[in-house]
Amino acid sequence: MKIKFILPLFAIAVMFALVSFTNFSEPQYNDIEDVVAIDIPDNIQAIISNKCMGCHSDEAKGGKSKMKLNFDNISNGEYSRGKVISKLDKMVKMLGKDKMPPEKFLAKYPEKKLTSEESELITNWASEQSSLMKGE
Numbered sequence: 510m511k512i513k514f515i516l517p518l519f520a521i522a523v524m525f526a527l528v529s530f531t532n533f534s535e536p537q538y539n540d541i542e543d544v545v546a547i548d549i550p551d552n553i554q555a556i557i558s559n560k561c562m563g564c565h566s567d568e569a570k571g572g573k574s575k576m577k578l579n580f581d582n583i584s585n586g587e588y589s590r591g592k593v594i595s596k597l598d599k600m601v602k603m604l605g606k607d608k609m610p611p612e613k614f615l616a617k618y619p620e621k622k623l624t625s626e627e628s629e630l631i632t633n634w635a636s637e638q639s640s641l642m643k644g645e
């Protein structure tokens with residue numbers, strides 16, 4: 510008899526856990542739908558074109574990297590404001606952990622590694638741009 514009550518309760522608990530976990534990992538600004546085109550400053554654009562856009566642009570061959578982040582979409586206004594904010598924040602996170610460009614790729618093309626100065630420039634720009642867009 511008891512199991513009949515416990516099972517649905519357990520199922521509901523699991524659902525709640527999943528929903529809250531999803532909310533937690535989703536970008537916080539997804540509800541901001543208006544579309545913005547961002548002027549990426551020339552010095553930042555130069556680094557990104559050279560070291561990131563081989564994978565993260567309209568012309569990129571890779572499916573996943575392009576789907577996750579396309580710098581052309583940022584400057585052409587094809588991402589919502591919320592999406593741009595979350596991509597900027599992810600850039601800061603990824604670069605802080607030295608995760609981009611990916612290690613495997615750098616093993617083949619070491620010249621694509623960001624110098625610490627380049628990494629700092631992109632990080633500072635992305636975090637300032639993100640704060641600006643959040644109205645902070």
Ligand code: HEC
Nearest residue numbers: 560561563564573574577578599600603609610611614623
């Ligand atoms: C060799 C291809 C390649 C290069 C070059 C590259 N990336 Fe990536 N990037 C990827 C792939 C693949 C993913 C998806 C990783 C995943 O989700 O498993 C990714 C994901 C990301 C993400 C996370 C996006 C999201 O929404 O999850 C950010 C931010 C990012 N890259 C920034 C950069 C920056 C900045 C550079 C240049 C300094 C760069 N990447 C260069 C392949 C690349």
